[in-house]
Amino acid sequence: MSGRKRIQVDESEWFRTRRQAARLKDVQRALPGMLDDIRRRTHADLERVFGVVEERQRTVEQAVQGLSDRARELESRTQERLRAQARRMAEELRATAGELRRETAEDLAEQEHRLQEEIAAERRERRREVGRLAEEVGELVLDRERAAALAHEAISDARAMHLLVHTAFPADVHPHARRTDSLAEQLDRAAETLGRGRSDAALATAQSVYQGLSDLLQELERHDRERRRDRVRAGELLLHVQHLIKVNAVQDVREAEGEEPTDAVLDVEYWSGGELTRLRAETARLQERVGDEERPPDTGELRDILEHRVPELEQRLAETVERAGRRRQESQMRVNLAGSVVGTLEEITGYELTDGTYSGDDQREAFFAKLVHRNGNEIVVEVAPAGTGGGTAVLRVLSYDRDTTARDELTTRGHEVARGLRDRGIAASDPEAEDGEPDPAYRDFDALRRALPRAATDT
Template sequence: MSGRKRIQVDESEWYRLQREASRHKDVIRNLPALIREVRRQTEDDLERVFGVIEDRQRSVEQAFEGLSEQTRRLETETQERLRAQARRTAEELRATAGELRKETREQLAEQESRLRAEIEAERQQRRRDIRRIDSELGELVEDRERAAVLAREALSDARTLHNLIRGTLPHEQYAPGRLDGLEVTLDRAQVNIAQGRFDAALATAQGARQELGELRLDVEHRELERQTLRVYAREGLLLIERLVEDSARQTARDEKDEALEGFDLDVDYWTHGELTALLEETEALRRRVEDEERPPSADELRDVLRDRAPALRERLERIVERAGRRQFASQERVNLAESVVRALERMTAYELDATTYAGGDQRDAYFARLVHGNRNAIVVEVAPAAPDSGASVLRVLSYDHDTASSTELEERGVELTRALREHGIPAADPQEEPGRPDPAYTDFDALSRRRALPSTATDTQTATEG
């Protein structure tokens, strides 16, 4: 008989059900206060974003002073509609700031569909307005001198719009190269005027002016859309950051799922730094969303909203749940060891002498040492059976200087299993392990300094060896 025995103890059904029932309860314990804080930050973000839009719109309106009467009227009407749309968007964002939303693909698709419809409606309205202006000017083109005036006027308006877009809008982000192409068209109209081909110059300049107006409209809308997505994405990531910070310490619970007063659950400790890693990843993603030098695209922001932020939130819930399970499993290992110690004390003349954790780490194996007056010792080890397997392995290691008989050791294992079962612990029959117990396990000072192996567990069971 080797003196090394192992007994398997299964996870209770009660614990499995209780784990599911208590899932997520502490992750959002301070949610109202967190939402208020995020709402304040979102409102500041909105002031900044729409302050920039308002400043740009004022600059645009000043540039309109240099346009002809018809073009100024057209662009002013367009500008008023753009301003109204920006204000509606800002009001909607302010009204929903800080709400706990889970943006779904369907919700975002609906928002984008509505914006696309607004863009198309605005484009059609501009085209109707342009056709009306062209109709008013049609008869005047018959006069060569008037055609020359109109061609120069259309070219001047187009140049003004061209410079306005180049100076105030991120056109290269949304329509790379298009503005340079339209500049070539304007240069061609200029050549036609120089050659006295006023009809051709007018047609070319008017076409370019119309394209420039639509380009401005498209860029304005797409920038508004991107900034809206950016506010949503930043808000969602800020909320996750606050939840991570607030979740760092949870309420520790006992086997009845009741709060243990004076005991906290250190989530980062029990998950080997997973909470810190999650916070760093979330902060890095938020900095990417806020990047002004290399702004994120609308598609990138949609990806944050639809996939990456929800995935981070789900990871947080799993991390907190996993930390609670691991702490509970650690306590269950202690409880199991205590049950074994009490059983051995009743069965033998051994008494509890010392307890420790491997490496002083509560996440690792728990040890109890019993000694006899004749210097014999028994070491009880309760260790995780496998990374987050939900099981523990119990080993009872016998160190008999006067050499206990194999029959005595075998009877000790059988009796111990029976005692555990009588106390409601579902222990399997003992299994003998080959070899003699390692004497190093009796040196608890060294054992408490031994570095604990990292765990990657996810669930909890129990197994025992004796």
């Protein structure tokens, strides 16, 4: 006859009636010290990042002064707009540092879109002017001196713009080297054409090259500013995640809704099985990647961090804190459940509780309680996690009898335990007899405290 009785216990009802026992604070809480640190570090990043942008703009503006009057007027207006937009971007990021609002990114994107539309409209007008000039030169082919002067001016502007693109954005930091090389080859052909006396054709080619290089300069400027803006925001959000991990590592535990926190705390690192350490390390790796100056992340990688990686980290943190709290509740539930079983057994059998321990002295594992009868018989109650994560536990009642106990008595004992649990509002299945006799090793509670006998909790 088997002295092993197994009962499946559904903890969901227990959780519903006691779901406030370890209520956790919102993982997104913002502490003043945390926000101050985020603002301080974000402001430092902005000074560094946009300091580079301002230095580059000064270089561009100085180079623009060497262009022809027509080109200088257009490029100066464009640079003035870009400089003003860069300042607005930096000011808005500085003003909203620590707020982490999605609207900030959307507002900046809308500002950038409007700016690019304005610049594009100016450039379309510039192309119309260039077209009219080309027609004039075509009509005045007899005025070779004027035609040659215009062609020389266009080639000179294009060469200056080509040098400026390379100076402001070295080919090794942007993917457009082939494009600039192709435009440079076209410019060389324009010079050769001018040398053969074809001023009209040379002018048209040089102006086309200039427009291509000028557009490329603005495109590179826009992408670079967007990338730098995204680096600042990614660094800010990742720093926020690190702070959230820190402030949520230890949670106050409320014993009931509305009550003040007790001295009990939830150690999220312990109850999550080290998940906080893994989250912290992953966040640190992303922070290092965002700040990599030797091989800086491109816009696509930064967008992935902003739109996917950071939200995933925050979601995992929330799930980790929730899971840690649930595991602590489950652990307490196992003790309470064992207490209910012990109470029932004491009432129906005359056994008395003598000891209790977690397996391996680890509160995340199975809980054991021992009852002893005056005749020397023993009962060990094991309440183990079911391992499904669904709020269930496995209860085993292991009977160690010195005398011969009838099968009917053991079966009755199991049904009485299940009935006692149901009377306490705990959903419990009918008992099932397991093959074989209880392992005598589970009687040694000192050994249970020292080791973690996984076989005892296998289902």
